[in-house]
Amino acid sequence: MKSKESIFKNKLTWAVIAELLILAVAGILEPGFFSIEYNQTTGMLYGSLIDIINRSAEITIIAMGMTMVIALGGTDISVGALVAVAGAFALKFLRWDVTLYPTPGDYTVYPFILVIVVPLIICTLMGLFNGVLIGKFKLQPIIATLILMVAGRGIAQIATNGKQFTTGYTPYRFIGQGSLFALPFPIIITIVVCVCVMIFVRKTAFGTFVESVGVNPNASRVTGLKSDRIIMIVYTLTGFLSGIAGLIYSSRISSCDSNNAGVNYEMDAILAVVLGGTSMTGGKFSLTGTIVGSIIIRTITTLVYYFGITSESIMAFKAAIILVVIVIQSEPFGKWMATRNARKQKAGELRG
Amino acid sequence: MDRDVILTMRGIEIQFPGVKALDGVDFTLRRGEVHALLGENGAGKSTLIKCLTGVNKMDAGKIELEGKEIRPTDPKNAMDMGISTVFQEINLCDNLSVAENIFIGRQPMKRGQIDWKEINRRSNELLERFHVHIDVTRPLSQFSTAIQQMVSIARAVDVDAKVLILDEPTSSLDSDEVKKLFDVMRDLKAQGIGIIFITHFLDQVFEMSDRMTVLRNGKLVGIYNANEITKLELVSSMIGKDLDQIFDLKRAAQKEDAAMMLEANHIGVPGKVEDISFGQKKGELLGFAGLLGSGRTETAEMIFGVTKMANGDLKIAGIPVKIGEPMDAINHKIAFCPEDRKRDGIIGDLTIRENIALALQARRGMMKPMSRKEQDELADKYIKLLAIATPDAEKKIKELSGGNQQKVILARWMATDPDLLILDEPTRGIDVGAKAEIQRLMLQMCEEGMSIIFISSELDEIIRCSNRIIVMRDGKKAGELNGENCTQADIMRIIAGEKVGETA
Numbered sequence: 063m064k065s066k067e068s069i070f071k072n073k074l075t076w077a078v079i080a081e082l083l084i085l086a087v088a089g090i091l092e093p094g095f096f097s098i099e100y101n102q103t104t105g106m107l108y109g110s111l112i113d114i115i116n117r118s119a120e121i122t123i124i125a126m127g128m129t130m131v132i133a134l135g136g137t138d139i140s141v142g143a144l145v146a147v148a149g150a151f152a153l154k155f156l157r158w159d160v161t162l163y164p165t166p167g168d169y170t171v172y173p174f175i176l177v178i179v180v181p182l183i184i185c186t187l188m189g190l191f192n193g194v195l196i197g198k199f200k201l202q203p204i205i206a207t208l209i210l211m212v213a214g215r216g217i218a219q220i221a222t223n224g225k226q227f228t229t230g231y232t233p234y235r236f237i238g239q240g241s242l243f244a245l246p247f248p249i250i251i252t253i254v255v256c257v258c259v260m261i262f263v264r265k266t267a268f269g270t271f272v273e274s275v276g277v278n279p280n281a282s283r284v285t286g287l288k289s290d291r292i293i294m295i296v297y298t299l300t301g302f303l304s305g306i307a308g309l310i311y312s313s314r315i316s317s318c319d320s321n322n323a324g325v326n327y328e329m330d331a332i333l334a335v336v337l338g339g340t341s342m343t344g345g346k347f348s349l350t351g352t353i354v355g356s357i358i359i360r361t362i363t364t365l366v367y368y369f370g371i372t373s374e375s376i377m378a379f380k381a382a383i384i385l386v387v388i389v390i391q392s393e394p395f396g397k398w399m400a401t402r403n404a405r406k407q408k409a410g411e412l413r414g
Numbered sequence: 415m416d417r418d419v420i421l422t423m424r425g426i427e428i429q430f431p432g433v434k435a436l437d438g439v440d441f442t443l444r445r446g447e448v449h450a451l452l453g454e455n456g457a458g459k460s461t462l463i464k465c466l467t468g469v470n471k472m473d474a475g476k477i478e479l480e481g482k483e484i485r486p487t488d489p490k491n492a493m494d495m496g497i498s499t500v501f502q503e504i505n506l507c508d509n510l511s512v513a514e515n516i517f518i519g520r521q522p523m524k525r526g527q528i529d530w531k532e533i534n535r536r537s538n539e540l541l542e543r544f545h546v547h548i549d550v551t552r553p554l555s556q557f558s559t560a561i562q563q564m565v566s567i568a569r570a571v572d573v574d575a576k577v578l579i580l581d582e583p584t585s586s587l588d589s590d591e592v593k594k595l596f597d598v599m600r601d602l603k604a605q606g607i608g609i610i611f612i613t614h615f616l617d618q619v620f621e622m623s624d625r626m627t628v629l630r631n632g633k634l635v636g637i638y639n640a641n642e643i644t645k646l647e648l649v650s651s652m653i654g655k656d657l658d659q660i661f662d663l664k665r666a667a668q669k670e671d672a673a674m675m676l677e678a679n680h681i682g683v684p685g686k687v688e689d690i691s692f693g694q695k696k697g698e699l700l701g702f703a704g705l706l707g708s709g710r711t712e713t714a715e716m717i718f719g720v721t722k723m724a725n726g727d728l729k730i731a732g733i734p735v736k737i738g739e740p741m742d743a744i745n746h747k748i749a750f751c752p753e754d755r756k757r758d759g760i761i762g763d764l765t766i767r768e769n770i771a772l773a774l775q776a777r778r779g780m781m782k783p784m785s786r787k788e789q790d791e792l793a794d795k796y797i798k799l800l801a802i803a804t805p806d807a808e809k810k811i812k813e814l815s816g817g818n819q820q821k822v823i824l825a826r827w828m829a830t831d832p833d834l835l836i837l838d839e840p841t842r843g844i845d846v847g848a849k850a851e852i853q854r855l856m857l858q859m860c861e862e863g864m865s866i867i868f869i870s871s872e873l874d875e876i877i878r879c880s881n882r883i884i885v886m887r888d889g890k891k892a893g894e895l896n897g898e899n900c901t902q903a904d905i906m907r908i909i910a911g912e913k914v915g916e917t918a
Contacts (some may be wrong), residue, residue, distance in 0.1 A: 267780050268780050270768055271775075273764060277762055277764060283740060284758045285773045285826070286773055287741075288739070346764075
């Protein structure tokens with residue numbers, strides 16, 4: 063029963079088409095946009111396309127969790143703050159007390175393992191905190207996650223005494239700036255994370271459970287699903303993933319910046335999910351779609367930078383393109399297209 | 415033509431996907447009359463009201479208000495024409511003042527500003543008429559449910575109502591409050607307003623109404639004058655007998671020496687059901703009869719752990735068990751097809767395959783996923799076994815008709831291979847053919863040793879299928895009958911509250 067029509071009704075198809083269109087525009091305006099070069103000294107591939115995927119890493123990783131949050135009919139607006147938290151705690155363990163170790167250099171005060179694991183644990187616990195509020199105490203997700211959205215940056219500030227620490231520690235800088243198999247390391251992390259999440263979601267029954275709770279929590283409970291537990295797992299996972307994204311971000315800039323790290327990430331992540339075809343009302347979700355969505359967002363940003371459009375107008379430009387993509391995916395638009403096509407077909411039949 | 419008639423509905427037809435919700439229903443309302451609209455759930459009462467208030471569009475039929483044909487487009491439009499509705503749940507704004515609630519959306523203005531003095535004065539005046547003396551500037555939430563109910567009625571009649579629809583107005587009131595409400599209804603009657611009164615409480619129907627219209631399965635059964643019909647006759651006309659439905663069904667033979675499956679000792683939840691005790695043998699089909707709200711569903715939900723049992727204890731196969739969550743019940747091999755299929759049964763956006771596999775998957779746990787092949791086989795097996803009408807298992811369940819949705823839910827639980835299956839109104843709102851198939855299936859499963867609790871409002875199918883019947887009334891077990899040799903009249907007598915010798 064897979065007809066041509068059903069392919070065009072598929073939101074993922076539209077997302078891919080949108081991405082290709084945006085790239086085509088870029089290619090026409092600037093043929094050099096697609097060139098990819100191998101740099102002998104750094105052993106890394108360079109080019110706009112590589113850059114797009116590299117820079118989309120944080121949002122893609124967060125959006126993996128956000129996809130399931132949204133599939134449950136919720137939202138998590140604390141992810142941006144958690145990015146700041148992860149960076150702050152990583153730098154805290156790298157530098158500890160800046161009065162004792164005043165100059166940033168290629169060293170770490172605490173073992174590297176703690177630098178990585180502690181921020182991830184803290185972010186995971188914060189995710190669990192969200193999950194408990196929403197799953198157990200039945201708070202509205204936007205309110206529950208608002209708490210950490212606000213408090214998270216405060217905690218990040220406290221961790222570094224309100225200072226912006228920087229580091230020159232090579233292993234830490236490798237996370238965001240290094241490369242493996244000629245690819246920027248964030249891309250490798252993203253691939254590993256996406257594959258792990260997809261295996262977890264689709265090779266166990268977890269994905270179906272999430273969709274089921276998202277569509278009808280009452281019926282899911284009567285069917286024997288423990289919806290509060292599922293909700294807690296999803297928010298905890300999202301916290302953990304935000305932590306990974308936070309490490310990548312802070313490693314890219316070799317420092318932590320509690321005020322600016324991860325700002326608007328929650329919006330970009332939600333947008334990536336929606337662009338990927340998952341409905342905000344919950345239910346069926348598509349992780350692949352989310353990856354495409356995240357890449358679209360980054361493509362637009364990169365394009366804007368590439369063509370030297372002033373940074374003031376970036377937001378408006380981004381909004382315009384996203385508006386078009388979302389309207390095309392909307393249900394009334396789909397229906398309108400369908401009736402238009404039907405009418406055309408009918409007219410054609412009459413003429414024939 | 416009767417001069418006193420204020421509202422006539424003639425030949426109303428409404429078609430819902432797969433079901434004719436209303437089939438040529440007539441209804442007339444006179445000036446100054448309280449007219450009860452009766453029928454079991456799904457009979458079409460609320461559809462008729464929705465049709466009158468413009469929520470549902472009718473496919474055929476005519477509505478006349480004071481001799482003029484009308485076609486209400488939405489509740490606001492109906493209200494402008496003089497048809498006001500007070501819904502079961504009070505839909506007022508708790509945080510606004512009483513006066514604001516009465517005038518919301520139509521505040522009197524003075525020099526471009528809301529005239530608060532006028533609002534408060536008129537609100538006071540209006541409530542005086544209902545003998546309600548309160549400070550109308552205080553927020554609504556500070557008053558009792560009864561007062562809130564009065565306020566919503568006051569609002570409804572202040573818009574110059576000719577017809578007032580009261581949908582289950584007494585369900586959240588205590589007896590004193592009901593008395594107050596009835597006084598108000600009598601006042602309104604005296605003012606010449608026609609009142610349509612929907613309720614499940616038969617005593618109140620007889621106390622208040624002048625005439626009654628009874629619907630069943632979307633069809634008009636009869637119009638009666640209140641002083642010309644007995645309660646028993648009314649119950650029988652509401653529940654009806656499917657005369658055209660003669661099935662070659664044979665009740666599963668009950669083995670005398672069968673082991674005990676389920677024992678319930680004085681189970682209850684305060685305020686819902688109290689002190690229910692019964693036993694059920696293996697392979698026995700135990701029917702639960704009673705009107706809606708009599709505690710049948712609540713009992714089932716307790717056994718399955720949807721509602722937490724407050725008192726009493728359960729034994730399964732002689733062993734005491736604790737069931738606090740549906741998962742616990744599932745682990746004890748109990749299954750439950752809920753009454754409200756849409757709310758508690760189907761996962762609308764998921765496919766038939768996913769819906770069927772869900773309960774089994776939930777029992778297995780997350781980490782032991784069923785392979786796609788296993789799911790496909792399961793789905794195909796039950797689609798064939800239950801004759802589910804669908805092109806394939808990948809269709810979304812919400813796109814199926816009610817009867818087929820019910821079969822999918824049944825399949826979901828059959829797949830878990832339960833020892834005890836609880837079916838709450840499994841045949842409601844589905845067509846006659848699917849009904850018969852589901853009944854046949856139940857009996858067959860009992861024959862194979864499954865125990866079934868069967869809840870239904872339709873007495874004939876309860877009698878036809880059950881080995882034993884428990885009759886519920888007002889949250890209590892009112893009687894127990896042997897399925898082999900009881901009649902509908904026996905059950906109705908217990909439902910209507912007449913004392914009869916109970917056979918165990």
